Amino acid sequence: MTPKNQAAWIPAKKVVPLRVGDAPYTPPGPGQIVVKNGAVGINPFDWVLQYQSAMIASHLKYPMVLGVDVAGTVVEVGPDVTRFKVGDRVAGSAVSAAKESNNAAEGAFQLYTVMRQHMVAPIPDHVTDEQAAVLGLGIGTAAYGLFHKDYLGLDMPQVPPPPNPQPGKKYPRAIIVTGGASSVGSCAVQLAASAGYEVLSTSSPKNFAYVKGLGASHVFDYNSKTLVADLVRALEGRELVGAYTVGANADQVCATVMTKRLSKTPELPTRKFIALAGSARRNPESIKGFLGPYRMMSGMMTMMGKNAVNKMLTGVEVKFILIVGLVDPESCVSHVYLDFLGPALAEKRFVPAPEPQVVGRGLDKINEALDLNQKGVSAKKIVVSLP
Numbered sequence: 001m002t003p004k005n006q007a008a009w010i011p012a013k014k015v016v017p018l019r020v021g022d023a024p025y026t027p028p029g030p031g032q033i034v035v036k037n038g039a040v041g042i043n044p045f046d047w048v049l050q051y052q053s054a055m056i057a058s059h060l061k062y063p064m065v066l067g068v069d070v071a072g073t074v075v076e077v078g079p080d081v082t083r084f085k086v087g088d089r090v091a092g093s094a095v096s097a098a099k100e101s102n103n104a105a106e107g108a109f110q111l112y113t114v115m116r117q118h119m120v121a122p123i124p125d126h127v128t129d130e131q132a133a134v135l136g137l138g139i140g141t142a143a144y145g146l147f148h149k150d151y152l153g154l155d156m157p158q159v160p161p162p163p164n165p166q167p168g169k170k171y172p173r174a175i176i177v178t179g180g181a182s183s184v185g186s187c188a189v190q191l192a193a194s195a196g197y198e199v200l201s202t203s204s205p206k207n208f209a210y211v212k213g214l215g216a217s218h219v220f221d222y223n224s225k226t227l228v229a230d231l232v233r234a235l236e237g238r239e240l241v242g243a244y245t246v247g248a249n250a251d252q253v254c255a256t257v258m259t260k261r262l263s264k265t266p267e268l269p270t271r272k273f274i275a276l277a278g279s280a281r282r283n284p285e286s287i288k289g290f291l292g293p294y295r296m297m298s299g300m301m302t303m304m305g306k307n308a309v310n311k312m313l314t315g316v317e318v319k320f321i322l323i324v325g326l327v328d329p330e331s332c333v334s335h336v337y338l339d340f341l342g343p344a345l346a347e348k349r350f351v352p353a354p355e356p357q358v359v360g361r362g363l364d365k366i367n368e369a370l371d372l373n374q375k376g377v378s379a380k381k382i383v384v385s386l387p
Contacts, residue, residue: 001073001114002025003025003036003111004025004111005022005023005024005025005106005110005111005112006020006021006022006023006110006111006112006263006363007020007021007022007023007065007107007109007110007111007169007328007348008054008064008065008136008361008363008364008366008367009018009021009023009063009064009104010050010063010064010065011062011063012062012063013060013062014050014051015050016051016345017111017367017370018050018066018109018366018370019177019386020363020366021058022164023065023104023111024105025112026105026112026114027076028076028077028078028081028114029078029369030079030080030113030116031077031078031080031081031116031117031118031329032077032078032081032082032116032117033071033074033077033078033084033090033114033115033117033120034074034075034076034077034112034113034114034115034116035072035090035112035113035115035130035139035146036072036073036074036075036111037070037071037072037108037110037111037112037113037242037384037386038071038072038073038089038129038130038131038133038386039071039072039128039129039130039133039356039379039383039384039386040067040069040070040071040108040109040133040366040383040384040386041068041069041070041133041134041135041136041137041356041382041383042067042069042366042369042372042373042382042383042384043069043137043183043371043373043375044373045137045375046066046067046068046370047370047374049066049097050066050370052236052289052366053078053206057097057284058104059099060097060102061102063104064096064097064104064107064108064375065096065104065105065107065108065109065110066096066097066108066109067094067096067107067108067109067110067344067366068093068094068095068097068105068136068137068301068335069091069093069094069133069134069135069137069138069383070091070094070108070113070115070133070136071089071090071091071114071123071129071130071131071132071133071135072089072090072091072094072129072386073087073088073089073090074086074087074088074089074090075112075336077127078117081137082260083117083120083338084117084120084122088122088124088128089098089122089125089132090115090120090121090122090123090134091120091121091123091129091133091135091136091352092119092121092135092136092141092180092328092337093113093137093140093333093337094106094107094108094113094119094136094206095116095117095119095132095326095327096108096215098188098322098327099239100218100325100327101327105372106185108136109363109366110363111363111386111387112117115350116327116329118322118329118337118338119327119333119334119337120286120337121337121338121341121342121345122345122346123342123345124343124345124346125278127214127345127346127352129385130356130358130383131352131355131356131387132352133356133383134183134352134353134354134355134356134383135187135341136353137183137184138183138184138186138187138381139187139191139333139336139337139341140323140333140360141184141187141188141245141277141321141323142184142185142188142191142244142277142327143191143332143333144321144323144326144331144332144333145171145188145275145277145321146191146192146195146275146332147191147195147243147322147332147336148331148332150319151273151275151321152175152241152244152273152275154175154192154197154241155195155196156195156335156336156339156340157191157192157194157195157336157344158194158195158196158340159194159340159343159344159347159349160349161193161194161195161196161349162195162196162243163196163316164196164198166196169239171237171238171239171268171269172198172237172239173196173197173198173238173239173241174190174197174198174200174235174238174239174240174241175198175199175200175240175241175243176199176200176201176231176243176244176245176254176257177189177192177199177200177201177204177216177240177243177244177245177246177254178201178202178222178239178244178245178246178247178250178254179201179203179222179242179245179246179247179250179277179278180199180201180202180203180207180211180214180216180219180247180379181203181207181210181211181354182202182247182278183381184246184277185201185203185211185246185247185277186211186353186354187353188216188277188349188378189201189211189214189215189216189243190215190350191213191215191336191350192215192227193214193216194215194340194344194349194350197216197241198217199216200217200218200219200220200231200234200235201213201214201216201218201219201220202219202220202221202222202247202250203219203221203222203379204215204221204222204223204378205221206308206378207378207379209220210379212355214351214353216324217234218234219232220234220290221358222247222250222253222361223291227349228253228254228256228257229256230262231253231257231376232257232260232261232264235257235261235268236265236268237268237301238268239268239269239270240258240261240268240269240271241271242271242273242274242275243257243258243273243275243353244274244275244277244279245274245275245276245278246277247278251274251276252310252374254274254316255272255274255310255314255316255318258270258272258314258316259314259315259316272314272315272316272317273316273317273384274316274317274318274319275319275321275357276318276319276320277321277322304314311344314370328357354379354381355379355381356381356382356383357377357378357380357381357382357383358381358383358384358385359372359383359384360384360385361384361385361387362384362386362387363384363386365384366384367379368381370383376384
């Protein structure tokens with residue numbers, strides 16, 4: 001008997017709120033599984049896409065099912081799938097918004113989602129669906145900026161992590177990851193540490209212990225007047241492989257750290273490259289209405305201009321993370337899902353972070369969850385449980 005599916009649909013561009021209704025149950029194709037969703041996570045990307053899909057995802061066909069972060073139980077596998085079987089618990093990234101998909105069946109905001117097996121990892125019994133649902137987009141964004149050859153290009157994470165310094169190397173390797181308590185930052189800290197890098201991070205003082213618990217060796221107040229000096233001091237005797245930044249002005253802080261470090265200790269290896277995952281938290285009202293696209297475009301142009309000037313003056317390259325080819329089975333994100341995340345979760349070397357803030361159960365709670373996400377959270381991620 002075919003399961004009965006329902007979804008929280010966006011029927012057309014800029015239609016808010018989402019509308020819960022029946023949805024077809026789609027069987028898996030080659031390389032795919034169907035997951036009965038136990039919980040889904042909410043990202044700013046989800047509500048930005050609601051309002052400005054014409055600008056950032058003009059390829060989307062409507063009606064559409066959005067959402068990326070999924071955790072649940074496998075109910076059907078495609079003919080060539082060997083990684084999973086019916087009954088396995090998994091978590092991963094739904095890809096309905098990707099150009100390669102553009103398919104409502106692959107969206108998270110429904111009861112049954114078609115998932116690509118290389119974008120999913122097994123989750124152990126000690127991790128709940130709600131905890132695992134925080135991972136999807138955070139894992140993807142963190143992994144892409146850290147490991148993709150067009151960004152920081154770091155070594156891939158391992159279980160257990162490799163030694164630091166590496167055999168034959170003079171200096172231990174270090175990276176700055178700002179915004180360590182954010183969803184993306186929490187994943188980036190853990191992935192970088194698991195790849196064998198010492199991680200220096202920033203957060204508000206109330207989250208220092210939390211970020212250190214994820215694997216950061218030092219955590220500094222991002223509002224501190226001595227932040228630059230503190231980071232330069234903590235990097236003494238280390239090779240700096242670059243920075244991964246989340247948060248307002250974090251890229252400028254890291255660029256200053258790199259230039260001051262080079263002037264103070266030019267003998268220490270310093271890579272002048274910053275992968276920018278996000279700057280100031282986006283004001284939801286700024287992207288709404290007739291002027292929303294113009295404000296977004298103006299913000300992007302301003303950021304690109306500032307980064308170009310900064311590179312000319314300091315030599316530090318700041319590159320905003322634009323994920324291309326996310327669904328490629330050979331991408332760095334896929335290799336995190338295929339080779340690392342399952343064993344790391346099982347051995348508790350990687351923990352789902354931040355903690356889920358569950359707003360309720362059922363598809364009708366997704367609109368409320370999107371509204372809460374727009375208001376912002378600290379060291380939490382908004383999650384909805386599903387029946």
